[in-house]
Amino acid sequence: MNQSPRQRAIVELVRDEDVTRVAELAGRLGVSDETIRRNVKGLVENGLLTRRHGEVAFAGPAVDAPFLxxxxxxxxxxxxxxxxxxxxxxxxxxxxxxxxxxxxxxxxxxxxxxxxxxxxxxxxxxxxxxxxxxxxxxxxxxxxxxxxxxxxxxxxxxxxxxxxxxxxxxxxxxxxxxxxxxxxxxxxxxxxxxxxxxxxxxxxxxxxxxxxxxxxxxxxxxxxxxxxxxxxxxxxxxxxxxxxxxxxxxxxxxxxxxxxxxxxxxxx
Missing domain, CATH: 3.40.50.1360 (Rossmann fold)
Structure with missing residues (x-):
């Protein structure tokens, strides 16, 4: 997937800092909740993130979990x-x-x-x-x-x-x-x-x-x-x-x- 700069920033916040709620992601990146949802949708479709009940999670391989x-x-x-x-x-x-x-x-x-x-x-x-x-x-x-x-x-x-x-x-x-x-x-x-x-x-x-x-x-x-x-x-x-x-x-x-x-x- 060819990620946009905003999508890369979303992945890094979720993976590195455990920022998972859409509203918090929007606040950190200075954009609307709807903008985050649009960007997250593409990341979910390509298997990089998962989404459930208003939160997102990193969908990386299990081998990385302790390190993350x-x-x-x-x-x-x-x-x-x-x-x-x-x-x-x-x-x-x-x-x-x-x-x-x-x-x-x-x-x-x-x-x-x-x-x-x-x-x-x-x-x-x-x-x-x-x-x-x-x-x-x-x-x-x-x-x-x-x-x-x-x-x-x-x-x-x-x-x-x-x-x-x-x-x-x-x-x-x-x-x-x-x-x-x-x-x-x-x-x-x-x-x-x-x-x-x-x-x-x-x-x-x-x-x-x-x-x-x-x-x-x-x-x-x-x-x-x-x-x-x-x-x-x-x-x-x-x-x-x-x-x-x-x-x-x-x-x-x-x-x-x-x-x-x-x-x-x-x-x-």
Whole structure:
């Protein structure tokens, strides 16, 4: 289906923010209820949404359901982080992006860029970027996990290692005081490590809840990360090693505690 901009916005509101009532959709998009109904009708007819008793629901594959629940948590904050991360990306770059609810919002924001080559293991990220603005998207194969909406395992990591990227954009579960970026899931950490090995620069996107969180699986050392995009200044026990490692700190609203990073390595 060739969706109109308004229809794409409706799908994103339903999928990412759990906005389901016609009246609320109309208010968010600044149009009438009847306009929403007309747009929703086409989406329902093409199997993208379902409609019942004045509400609509996302009709995506069941494999995505656990991941979509994570997408709806702190959606506004994740969108702000995504917009800041995209400021660090240039048209034409080769990117690696791992699975995560925040990196899915990064992929959505990357629609402002053109001619990207994207390597990912995430169904959501691939779906948001394929067929847009002359992008080329490579989707890693392997075991498909419903809770991640992504492929993992040795096959996925081997696929990723065939490429060389300008920039890897990574999500993490924890940033601890000992100087480690960590995760709770061994499969996710393995994919992140493969992307780190095959990229010139690495950007981590993490909200402030990740500071001080202890997760058992190490992803990388501080010296392997070039940029950290977050929404609050790191606490003293963590800010010290971030500064010592030379990591550029980027906040959505740069000010006294944060600064914008220069665009990473050009894809030219």
């Amino acid at each position: 629940e994570r997408m709806r948590v702190h959606a506004a904050a994740k969108k702000a982080l995504a917009a800041a991360a995209v400021d660090c990306v240039e048209d034409g770059q080769v990117l690696m992006i791992d699975t995560g609810s925040t990196t899915a919002y990064v992929a959505q924001a990357l629609r402002a860029r053109r001619g990207l080559t994207v390597v990912t293991n995430s169904l959501e990220i691939a779906g948001r970027l394929v067929g847009r603005n002359d992008n080329r998207v490579y989707m890693a194969g392997g075991e498909l996990r419903a809770d991640l909406a992504a492929a993992v395992g040795a096959e996925a990591a081997a696929f990723i290692r065939q490429f060389r990227a300008d920039l890897a954009i990574l999500s993490i579960a924890g940033i601890d005081a000992r100087g480690s970026f960590t995760d709770f899931d061994l499969d996710e950490a393995g994919i992140a490590r493969a992307m780190i090995e095959c990229s010139d620069q690495r950007l981590v996107v993490a909200d402030g809840s990740k500071f001080g969180r202890r997760a058992p699986v190490a992803i990388c050392d501080p010296g392997e990360v070039h940029c950290l995009v977050t929404d609050v200044a790191p606490p003293p026990g963590i800010s010290g090693w971030i500064e010592d490692a030379g990591i550029t700190l980027v906040l959505p609203q740069a000010g006294a505690n944060g600064r914008r990073a220069p665009a990473p390595v050009s894809g030219a």
